[in-house]
Amino acid sequence: MTARTPNAVRRFTIVAVVIPIVLVVLAVVVQLIALPSLPDPIAAHWGFDGQPDGFAPAWASILLTAVVGLGVPLLIAVSGLSGLRRGDRGATYRLLGATASAMTALMAVLSTGTVLGQVGLGSAQDAPSIALPVLVALAAAIVAGVAGWMLQPHQPYRPTLVAGKDDDAATGAALLEALRVRALAR
Numbered sequence: 001m002t003a004r005t006p007n008a009v010r011r012f013t014i015v016a017v018v019i020p021i022v023l024v025v026l027a028v029v030v031q032l033i034a035l036p037s038l039p040d041p042i043a044a045h046w047g048f049d050g051q052p053d054g055f056a057p058a059w060a061s062i063l064l065t066a067v068v069g070l071g072v073p074l075l076i077a078v079s080g081l082s083g084l085r086r087g088d089r090g091a092t093y094r095l096l097g098a099t100a101s102a103m104t105a106l107m108a109v110l111s112t113g114t115v116l117g118q119v120g121l122g123s124a125q126d127a128p129s130i131a132l133p134v135l136v137a138l139a140a141a142i143v144a145g146v147a148g149w150m151l152q153p154h155q156p157y158r159p160t161l162v163a164g165k166d167d168d169a170a171t172g173a174a175l176l177e178a179l180r181v182r183a184l185a186r
Contacts, residue, residue, distance in 0.1 A: 027108035073100035090157035102145030
């Protein structure tokens with residue numbers, strides 16, 4: 001292992017796992033604090049006209065934030081960590097980590113924004129438009145994605161060879177090259 005290997009794995013883990021966990025915990029805490037002041041049910045879906053048209057229990061937003069906000073980035077992290085630990089490198093891993101942070105920021109900010117918009121309302125029918133929470137969530141996702149990309153080291157594409165599997169491919173490529181050279185020599 002080179003000195004760069006632990007840095008790439010550590011930074012990916014911070015961006016794809018630690019930051020999403022912190023964002024989700026903050027979002028859930030804020031939503032739990034707001035829970036007693038929410039109508040029950042709360043607006044959970046808005047139509048094209050900007051009016052709420054779907055409703056759910058007040059706790060559903062908290063559950064959705066936790067499950068989706070942690071589930072998506074953890075699936076992304078699991079898919080990337082095995083290759084990074086094996087020694088693979090490249091922009092794809094940076095993109096995976098940045099995507100995990102961006103998706104979590106989007107989910108956490110959007111769900112928290114829609115909940116906070118309903119604090120103190122007598123009825124979920126009175127919920128404000130979702131336009132502002134969507135715009136703020138998109139901005140947060142862009143910031144988190146760019147930050148996640150920048151926090152990880154730039155490393156050129158470098159796959160690792162897997163013993164057995166890649167040996168067969170290398171042997172096959174060498175055989176084809178030998179046949180090509182022999183054919184040209186005739």
